[in-house]
Amino acid sequence: MTESRLQEMDRRNIAFVEREWIASRIGVVAMVVIVVMALAGVFSVGPISWTEKSGPESGVTLRYEKLVRRGGPTDLQVSLPGALSDGSRTVSLWISDGYLELVRIENVVPQPDKATSVSSGVLYDFAVAGEDRSVDVRISITPHSIGPQAGSLGLLDGERIDFQQFFYP
Amino acid sequence: MDSVLRAGLIYFFLLLLFRLAGKRTFSELTPFDFVLLLVLGEATQQGLLGDDVSVTNALVVVTTLVTIDVVMAAVKQRSSFLNRLLEGKAVLLIDDGNILHDRMRKAKVDEYDVLEAARSSHGLEELADVKYAVLERSGGISVIPR
Numbered sequence: 001m002t003e004s005r006l007q008e009m010d011r012r013n014i015a016f017v018e019r020e021w022i023a024s025r026i027g028v029v030a031m032v033v034i035v036v037m038a039l040a041g042v043f044s045v046g047p048i049s050w051t052e053k054s055g056p057e058s059g060v061t062l063r064y065e066k067l068v069r070r071g072g073p074t075d076l077q078v079s080l081p082g083a084l085s086d087g088s089r090t091v092s093l094w095i096s097d098g099y100l101e102l103v104r105i106e107n108v109v110p111q112p113d114k115a116t117s118v119s120s121g122v123l124y125d126f127a128v129a130g131e132d133r134s135v136d137v138r139i140s141i142t143p144h145s146i147g148p149q150a151g152s153l154g155l156l157d158g159e160r161i162d163f164q165q166f167f168y169p
Numbered sequence: 170m171d172s173v174l175r176a177g178l179i180y181f182f183l184l185l186l187f188r189l190a191g192k193r194t195f196s197e198l199t200p201f202d203f204v205l206l207l208v209l210g211e212a213t214q215q216g217l218l219g220d221d222v223s224v225t226n227a228l229v230v231v232t233t234l235v236t237i238d239v240v241m242a243a244v245k246q247r248s249s250f251l252n253r254l255l256e257g258k259a260v261l262l263i264d265d266g267n268i269l270h271d272r273m274r275k276a277k278v279d280e281y282d283v284l285e286a287a288r289s290s291h292g293l294e295e296l297a298d299v300k301y302a303v304l305e306r307s308g309g310i311s312v313i314p315r
Contacts, residue, residue: 004265004301006261006301006303006313007261007264007265009259010259010260010261010264012258013258013259013260014260016253016257016258017257017258017260018275020257020258021275021276023189024188024189024190024191026189027185027186027188027189027190028189028190030189031186031189071219071220
């Protein structure tokens with residue numbers, strides 16, 4: 001029986017279309033994987049994105065997101081020791097200049113008493129209320145660069161905490 | 170420069186997504202497809218323009234998108250490989266009255282879809298009246314009656 005034009009067209013096309021269907025199935029699986037990764041925090045905001053670093057000598061603890069999106073809001077949560085050896089009622093948080101150039105600071109809670117530019121960084125002074133209380137500072141930032149970035153913070157003249165983040169474009 | 174890169178990246182990413190989602194996904198607008206299209210525009214807007222809402226940026230982005238579209242159309246005309254890759258090919262779902270169930274399953278088409286196409290195009294009542302059913306590149310179904 002002679003082949004119709006449609007059957008001839010089908011014979012020419014079927015191999016390509018079969019590969020297309022396979023690619024489509026793989027693509028759908030890839031999409032599901034991307035969604036699951038996003039839920040887990042691979043693209044920022046999720047269980048695996050948050051991490052914590054501490055300075056054992058200084059008593060400073062930093063909680064931050066390793067994976068952040070450019071233009072997407074995030075926080076640096078810093079816990080500073082309230083009771084200092086010199087008995088002062090002010091604790092100063094130093095953040096490196098290099099990091100501050102990469103982000104825009106939206107808000108600092110509690111509001112610092114003073115913000116001073118010092119060598120290679122900015123110093124934020126926070127009042128300490130009560131005895132032996134830690135000062136919990138939340139710095140809301142918005143990254144405006146992309147790629148792997150590094151920052152440093154800590155007490156003035158004290159132990160520094162170095163941290164790395166990846167800013168997605 | 171970043172406006173052009175944003176527009177290009179989003180254009181090609183959406184193109185890849187829609188190709189992988191399958192032809193039938195967008196061949197006929199159902200309420201689900203309509204909602205998706207509405208939301209897609211909103212979701213991509215911020216990525217296209219970023220923080221820059223100037224007229225200049227908007228014009229650059231629009232020009233980039235249209236240019237990509239025109240270039241892609243020209244490239245598809247000159248390259249049968251790219252044309253095949255981007256548009257796909259038509260295949261039979263019913264061959265001389267034989268229903269190709271395996272292909273229909275892979276193409277995410279069922280007999281109701283073919284029957285609907287048969288009714289709307291030729292007023293046919295039964296699949297037995299269909300000689301050929303072709304899944305077109307667009308995702309639509311063409312029916313040749315007996």
